[in-house]
Amino acid sequence: MKQPASKLEKVLKSGHFAVTGELGPPKSADVETVKHHADEMRNHVEAYNITDNQTAIVRTSSIGVAATLMQMGLEPVVQMTVRDRNRIALQGDLLGAASFGVRNFLCLQGDHGKFGNEPGSKNVNDLDSMQWINAVKRMRDDNVFIGGEELEHPLPNIFIGAVANPFADPFEYRPYRLAKKIAAGVQFVQTQCIFDLDRFEKWMEKVRELGLHEKVYIMGGVTPIKSLGAARYMKNNVSGMIVPDALIDRLKGAQDKKKEGLNIAIETIQRLQEIEGVAGVHVMAIAWEEMVPEIVERAGLYPRPAVD
Amino acid sequence: MIVGDRKPLAEIAEMLQPYNKICVLGCGACVTVCLSGGEKEAAETAATLSIWRKKEGKEVEVSSETMLRQCEYEYIDELAEKIKGYDVILSLACGVGVQAMTERLSDKVILPGLNTQFFGYPLEQGVWTENCLGCGDCVLDMTMGICPIARCSKSMLNGPCGGSQDGKCEVSEDVDCAWQLIYERLGKLGVIDRMDPVQPPKDWSTSHHGGPRTVVREDARVETTSEQA
Structure with missing residues (x-):
């Protein structure tokens, strides 16, 4: 058996409920704010997802920010979408990131370019996310590029991640799509933000029935809602996301919306810990990164396990 | 066709x-x-x-x-x-x-x-060539009738690239360099200065890159709808 590729894999493997955070790179080359946020949660997460030109908006690259995190002694999960790079660039960038120590990669499709700040751009989509997952696995395990040529030296061990969305349609197909990602080579998945826990539990039921939770580490995605407007926006404008009316009503009825938003996130994480097959939580506190320590502590997940 | x-x-x-x-x-x-x-x-x-x-x-x-x-x-x-x-x-x-x-x-x-x-046409009996990609924003006016989107292997708007040699594309000897053709055509028509402006990035959202497309012509629509119904 190979040694775990990363701290994240170690924590998951040891059976601890893992915690990852998320950092969104800036629309500039000044990464001071990202460094600040990374520092804030340094004792509360195993690793940090770094988004890849998220929502098709130009930002410092995920690999660039990963280099900064590595210098800070922190562990990145480098997101790589297939939207902006063909297979040559994807494979080359993966090698580049691995060359300075990145071990967690999260392979995803990426939002369509029309949603971002370069709506006139080409959407590359040379590979799809499934093919990209499999390509990374084959580079690691079989030492070959997609085109069949061999790598000059074997890759270090890499922990392969992907996303799963229990809230997209067709709902019945979603667990099978996860199964397909597992077959392609994925080892951990992070889900879309969970606001509809009933639907998530239904999805998990099927996931367990198929035995998928024993083949992949499933990390539930949780986002603390900062305001009623944010909740409504996600409900009405973000495809593949479900925000139940009950949640909107609860926020509406609350005196302090922010406090209630935090409470909801914390309760969600507590419930996730009770669900068989959920291996961890991915906290996406976008533009609210400073709350991650409080969320993790109040959810009963602090201190983080020492695995080294 | x-x-x-x-x-x-x-x-x-x-x-x-x-x-x-x-x-x-x-x-x-x-x-x-x-x-x-x-x-x-x-x-x-x-x-x-x-x-x-x-x-x-x-x-x-x-x-x-x-x-x-x-x-x-x-x-x-x-x-x-x-x-x-x-x-x-x-x-x-x-x-x-x-x-x-x-x-x-x-x-x-x-x-x-x-x-x-x-999308293309027959060059001679038994030979067809590609010359339109349906990008949704025709530039044939700029190049006087030769499409750089379909016929340049890199869809360059400010060509020719460094791979153009003897009128041929680096991709294959069987492929003409579209920018060589455009260059010659603009010269012949006395508008070679059209090569000069730096053409900005193309808006690909009018092509398939903007998602599957539909053309709606309101003036033609009423008739079609009643016929289908």
Whole structure:
């Protein structure tokens, strides 16, 4: 058996409920704010997802920010979408990131370019996310590029991640799509933000029935809602996301919306810990990164396990 | 026109394996003109399929039909009765025809007998060339009639690149360098200064990169709607 590729894999493997955070790179080359946020949660997460030109908006690259995190002694999960790079660039960038120590990669499709700040751009989509997952696995395990040529030296061990969305349609197909990602080579998945826990539990039921939770580490995605407007926006404008009316009503009825938003996130994480097959939580506190320590502590997940 | 190329017979035979009553359906439009999916090709394909299956010991009832345009509901409706009894329709239309047929005759299985290649035209008898990508924002005015999007391998708007040699593209000796052609054309027409401006990044959202496209013409619409209803 190979040694775990990363701290994240170690924590998951040891059976601890893992915690990852998320950092969104800036629309500039000044990464001071990202460094600040990374520092804030340094004792509360195993690793940090770094988004890849998220929502098709130009930002410092995920690999660039990963280099900064590595210098800070922190562990990145480098997101790589297939939207902006063909297979040559994807494979080359993966090698580049691995060359300075990145071990967690999260392979995803990426939002369509029309949603971002370069709506006139080409959407590359040379590979799809499934093919990209499999390509990374084959580079690691079989030492070959997609085109069949061999790598000059074997890759270090890499922990392969992907996303799963229990809230997209067709709902019945979603667990099978996860199964397909597992077959392609994925080892951990992070889900879309969970606001509809009933639907998530239904999805998990099927996931367990198929035995998928024993083949992949499933990390539930949780986002603390900062305001009623944010909740409504996600409900009405973000495809593949479900925000139940009950949640909107609860926020509406609350005196302090922010406090209630935090409470909801914390309760969600507590419930996730009770669900068989959920291996961890991915906290996406976008533009609210400073709350991650409080969320993790109040959810009963602090201190983080020492695995080294 | 849309240029197609018939799939290899082995591939067609494989996809038709489960079926025993087959109609090979030609299309009277583009693919007739490019000699890949018209009446003649449909008859030939049907005959060859019949022999192929006989050799395999799995005899099959196969015949051929041709219709004017598989990409229009009006013609599809006229055909519907005729093809009722078949298990499967092997369409020799382009991908547009196969899908229009599938949409309109949703209880029938329509399979593709062609590989749809491109928008192009015949250079000479038996040779077709690609010259339009349907990008949704034509630049032929800028280049005086030669498309750099379709005909430059890199779709450059400020070419030629460093791989242009002896009028040929670095991709293949069989491919002309579109920017060599544009350069010569602009020179001949006395507008060589059109090479000078730095052309900004193209807005690809008008192409497939903006997602699957629909053209709506309100002036034409009323009639179509009443006809369909």
